[in-house]
Amino acid sequence: MDALKTWLDRSGLASIAILAVLLLVVFPLAMDSFRLNLVGKYLTYGFVAIGLVMLWGYGGVLSLGQGVFFGLGGYAMAMFLKLEASDPQSTAIQSTPGIPDFMDWNQLTALPLWWEPFNSFGFTLSAVVAVPVLLAFVISYAMFKRRVGGVYFAIITQAVALILTVLIIGQQGYTGGVNGMTDLKTLLGWDIRSDEAKTVLYFVTTALLLAAVLLCRWIQLSKLGTLLLAMRDKEDRVRFSGYDVSMFKVFAFCLAAALSAIGGALFTLQVGFMSPTLIGIVPSIEMVIFAAVGGRMSLVGAVYGALLVNFGKTYFSETFPDLWLFLMAALFIGVVMAFPNGLAGLYESHVKPWLARRKGGAAEAGGPPAGTPGEAGQQAAAPIASPGPSASPAAPHSTPAVAADPGLGLGTKVSSQSA
Amino acid sequence: MSDQHLPSSQRRKFMLGAAALPLALAMSRIGHAAALPTAQVNTTGLAVTDTEVVVGQLHSATGTMAISETGSIQAEQLAIDQINAMGGILGRKIRVIKEDGASDWPTFAEKSRKLLVNDKVATVFGCWTSASRKAVLPIFEKENGLLYYPTFYEGLEQSKNVIYTGQEATQQILYGLDWAKQEKSAKTFFLIGSDYIWPRTSMKIARKHVEAFQGGKIVGEEYYPLGHTNFNSLINKIKIAKPDCIFAAVVGGSNVAFYKQLKAAGITGAKQFLLTLSVTEDEMLGVGGENFAGFYSSMKYFQSLDNANNKAFVEAFKKAYGPKAVIGDVTQAAYLGPWLWKAAVEKAGSFDVDKVVAASPGIELPTAPEGYVKIHENHHLYSKARIAEGQPDGSFKVVAESPELMVPDPFPKGYQ
Numbered sequence: 001m002d003a004l005k006t007w008l009d010r011s012g013l014a015s016i017a018i019l020a021v022l023l024l025v026v027f028p029l030a031m032d033s034f035r036l037n038l039v040g041k042y043l044t045y046g047f048v049a050i051g052l053v054m055l056w057g058y059g060g061v062l063s064l065g066q067g068v069f070f071g072l073g074g075y076a077m078a079m080f081l082k083l084e085a086s087d088p089q090s091t092a093i094q095s096t097p098g099i100p101d102f103m104d105w106n107q108l109t110a111l112p113l114w115w116e117p118f119n120s121f122g123f124t125l126s127a128v129v130a131v132p133v134l135l136a137f138v139i140s141y142a143m144f145k146r147r148v149g150g151v152y153f154a155i156i157t158q159a160v161a162l163i164l165t166v167l168i169i170g171q172q173g174y175t176g177g178v179n180g181m182t183d184l185k186t187l188l189g190w191d192i193r194s195d196e197a198k199t200v201l202y203f204v205t206t207a208l209l210l211a212a213v214l215l216c217r218w219i220q221l222s223k224l225g226t227l228l229l230a231m232r233d234k235e236d237r238v239r240f241s242g243y244d245v246s247m248f249k250v251f252a253f254c255l256a257a258a259l260s261a262i263g264g265a266l267f268t269l270q271v272g273f274m275s276p277t278l279i280g281i282v283p284s285i286e287m288v289i290f291a292a293v294g295g296r297m298s299l300v301g302a303v304y305g306a307l308l309v310n311f312g313k314t315y316f317s318e319t320f321p322d323l324w325l326f327l328m329a330a331l332f333i334g335v336v337m338a339f340p341n342g343l344a345g346l347y348e349s350h351v352k353p354w355l356a357r358r359k360g361g362a363a364e365a366g367g368p369p370a371g372t373p374g375e376a377g378q379q380a381a382a383p384i385a386s387p388g389p390s391a392s393p394a395a396p397h398s399t400p401a402v403a404a405d406p407g408l409g410l411g412t413k414v415s416s417q418s419a
Numbered sequence: 420m421s422d423q424h425l426p427s428s429q430r431r432k433f434m435l436g437a438a439a440l441p442l443a444l445a446m447s448r449i450g451h452a453a454a455l456p457t458a459q460v461n462t463t464g465l466a467v468t469d470t471e472v473v474v475g476q477l478h479s480a481t482g483t484m485a486i487s488e489t490g491s492i493q494a495e496q497l498a499i500d501q502i503n504a505m506g507g508i509l510g511r512k513i514r515v516i517k518e519d520g521a522s523d524w525p526t527f528a529e530k531s532r533k534l535l536v537n538d539k540v541a542t543v544f545g546c547w548t549s550a551s552r553k554a555v556l557p558i559f560e561k562e563n564g565l566l567y568y569p570t571f572y573e574g575l576e577q578s579k580n581v582i583y584t585g586q587e588a589t590q591q592i593l594y595g596l597d598w599a600k601q602e603k604s605a606k607t608f609f610l611i612g613s614d615y616i617w618p619r620t621s622m623k624i625a626r627k628h629v630e631a632f633q634g635g636k637i638v639g640e641e642y643y644p645l646g647h648t649n650f651n652s653l654i655n656k657i658k659i660a661k662p663d664c665i666f667a668a669v670v671g672g673s674n675v676a677f678y679k680q681l682k683a684a685g686i687t688g689a690k691q692f693l694l695t696l697s698v699t700e701d702e703m704l705g706v707g708g709e710n711f712a713g714f715y716s717s718m719k720y721f722q723s724l725d726n727a728n729n730k731a732f733v734e735a736f737k738k739a740y741g742p743k744a745v746i747g748d749v750t751q752a753a754y755l756g757p758w759l760w761k762a763a764v765e766k767a768g769s770f771d772v773d774k775v776v777a778a779s780p781g782i783e784l785p786t787a788p789e790g791y792v793k794i795h796e797n798h799h800l801y802s803k804a805r806i807a808e809g810q811p812d813g814s815f816k817v818v819a820e821s822p823e824l825m826v827p828d829p830f831p832k833g834y835q
Contacts, residue, residue, distance in 0.1 A: 034536045178615045182553040193561045275524050321519045
């Protein structure tokens, strides 16, 4: 029983299960179709946020260009949907019926060759993941092999976001320009604008998101996750140990790109269009904020972060149309000032010890209110999000150094130094 | 002076007339006795009660577009306040739910769905850029909403669920080019635009008109990214090409840089004929009158228009928003939205979107600040085209006006 409990704690399955119940049962029962669809939209950002947890929180690589991959995934899906929406009957009013409307406005008279494969749904699905991953591989391989990292890498990802935005806006005959690809109606004949479709898409999004969280959790618990953490904290030591550090970083970057792209494709399906405003620097930074608010070490926290920030955006802008930007700014500043490790950090440093104390007090009636030190320490040291236990096998999770500091980032540093 | 005994068509005319006349406005009151029962005027579950009808307003109050859209927000609010002061529509006061599109197209989509699905608004006044309209259009069509869209735009669109109160491209371009040929003997044109759908489409129409119908010549056609601010190479090209007319559709911040650099290079209104589609009183604030003096702008409305409707409108607008407020073409078009909706609702005797849409073609508004307008079958407005010359103080002097109303033609044959 205790072994099972420890394993559950360590794997973080319990918090993932709570998230699953919330998303699959509570939200659908509590919300009307409109609000549920909004949550579905927020969850597509959750993919980006968990990708950033893997890349930034674990890999230590900050990317300010995740919008690029979100956008590429979204555009790939949008191209397929746009072609389906541009059959000759519904575009009969154009000079060249049968091609997307924006091509017609830009005096194109035939579908460009590179658009042709997007007539196939199978190709589109693979392109949603393959194209962003390929780009991510090229960028990260070129950078990390040359040992470009840290703030320089972040700046380069920003530049990529800017370049792609300019490219898409400039090549409007092929991309729809600043308007983006709009008026997407059906997926393989299925009307994606209806309420039922939006509900189905919500559950598909949730299922994929939970699967992605599990996959990432599995990676975190594997040797690969340990290596990512070690690399983040002492890159040279890992390199001297004989590991090819750059390829691990490339892997983390490609993984984050693939997750973002899946989020982007689902975004297109749920919102019904894709535009360059989702790719640029501002949305890319917003995506980092989702992960920061949720806690960059916690997969589940990142999903809550994406939900909370977007919910705040919607709620504040509906309720205080004149003030909402200030309120959002206050939220960000407040969270970063008060809880540098985000919501998950807050949970780890305050809620969990408090729960442990309560539990300790209940178990040993009349005992000291602080509970047994051992239990409290173990509770704090084995959170789902904390890298402490899994970070360094040399430092078991009862190590006093870790237990003394349940705060996530610091805990890691202490443990790796003691290792 | 009660008007409830007049037949409804006369009453409508009376009320429209009252829009521009503060005296009549203050005295006019429709008794609630005249109101039709709610079950009769609202069969589709819109947010209409015995005393109130809810409408949405969806513009960018924040973000990069806020500076442009604020005028539209103010004009729509002014029209709604005036209508409410007259007793509202079908005996019901208008209540506005304001949403902020935040210059972000996905937000526009989200908010439009919220207005239509959650708030069940009877109509929406909103959007400004084509991108935002394109983002919300599928939602208005799916949820069968009604949108009054104020901006002059590229055309190539016609939706059952949208009434376009601005000009489509041909209404703004063709008269200006004809005037340039007749009055300014312009034979060679240099086309310049920001690089997106509206300037591209406008210049395509301009090129066709000049080459095929006027026997003129296009000596240059250049596009620059949105926000581009360095026009020196363009100015060199202009100096080499020596066009009779610079025909410009540069928008946003680029506008300011463009005219300042033209002036710095010695290309001023005194030496060079320039006609633009994108400078209204609003842009003039940024560009500066001294940089635009002597150049010409083609619009359907200018604040300086000399007629009784416009005088009353300008006075009411300045009273509401301060003596320094300026009114551009789109602001005036936005002001028309609530009035056109009111006229259509009263003609239909219902708030139901389908009935209002069916009643809309043929709706006339003789009291519009720009003069008489009428809704065409294709949901755009018949309106006049006007050319005005920029003055050093930043105002416009109207120098020409199309003799007839321009017929809206969003899919112009022969210009594709």
